Amino acid sequence: MTRKTSPARIAAFFRALEETGNQTIAAEAARVSRSWMSLHRATDPDFRARMEAAITAARERLRAQANGVEPVATWRAINGEELAVRGTNGRRTQIARARLNQWTPRTEARFLAALAACCNVAAACRAVGMSQAAAYNHYNRWPDFEQRWDAALAEGYQALELALIENAGRAFAPVAYDQDIPIEPMSVDQAITLLAQHQARVHKIGKRPGRPFRMPRTSEEVFASIAHKLDRLEKKLRAEAAPDPAAGRRALDRGMRAVRGTGKPAR
Template sequence: MEGMMGERRVTTGWTRVRWTAAMREAFLDTLARECNVTLAAEAAGVRKESAYLLRRKEPAFRDAWQEALALGYQALETRMLARAINPASEPDLDEMLGFRLLTRHGNALNGKVPRTGVLPRAATREETDAAILKKIEMLERARAKGLA
């Protein structure tokens, strides 16, 4: 049963978390190394929801979070470059995933992707059909005018 935002009654096994300096350090260090909130929360001994709540409530933690992610992406970029130069140097690196993550991060920094991490939704069949029909209609008009 839920209580105030960020806490649950002990009957569910959840309690309100009081973040210590050591917990924050473990979270931010892991986030910088892994770029993974779930792993960072585990390292701090908390649920990821607790980390997101703290990020919403404390601007200093939100800034430290962003700095940790920036460091993590720099480390990933360094690993990707090392792999490009010498493939044997990073044998466990998933190049395609690394490239997608770096591209998404760069787009987010340039305002091209929502910072929330929400992925674009897939269009419905009706939406794609309507878009295709609209394009066909445009081509037919251009052809009738002798432009296509």
């Protein structure tokens, strides 16, 4: 170690590294240069091993924490820049500077407030500038966010029900609701559709909506769809163990020949 770097500063570096898992932020917090860190990591095996142990400890703790991407109070910002927990699914998990279009504690809070106001995932995403794909990926990645999402959705469901009741006397007017984040107004039909979509999650009634049906566009898609349905029918016949399996198989073969004879042969 160089004489310019005091033991206290070195200890501060490793303490910050074990808390954040981020070498750059740990160096900034301890007021040591990255070149100093890189030099000792490359030339001192004990220093490198200690760094790896600190990073591993930070990764395991951050993955297990209950508050998702929100760091502890001491690591919510550095030099005026917002910090967030980044990385899961096998990648290095660490506290890092928030990037553009990244989920941060503030983005989560704004999104959940919008969702609680309107019960509309798409509108809440537009209110915070995030895509629906990013929102659902974040939902599946962080259990804490999943729980808060479900709670906000239930709150938004109730708010939407109340808004529809208040709106009953003027059926053709847009549904009005209170919100701090600007969200586009919705029609009564849209509000009712949202209630139908989310009743399975909120009230455990019915089934969650699946993918919307799309008519096949080409003959290849038509025959692929028919072949898929015939395959499912074949599996069903086998599973039911019909009294005469051979007869069922012959009927299936006849159906397949009839379908394939009506158009372009399957490739």
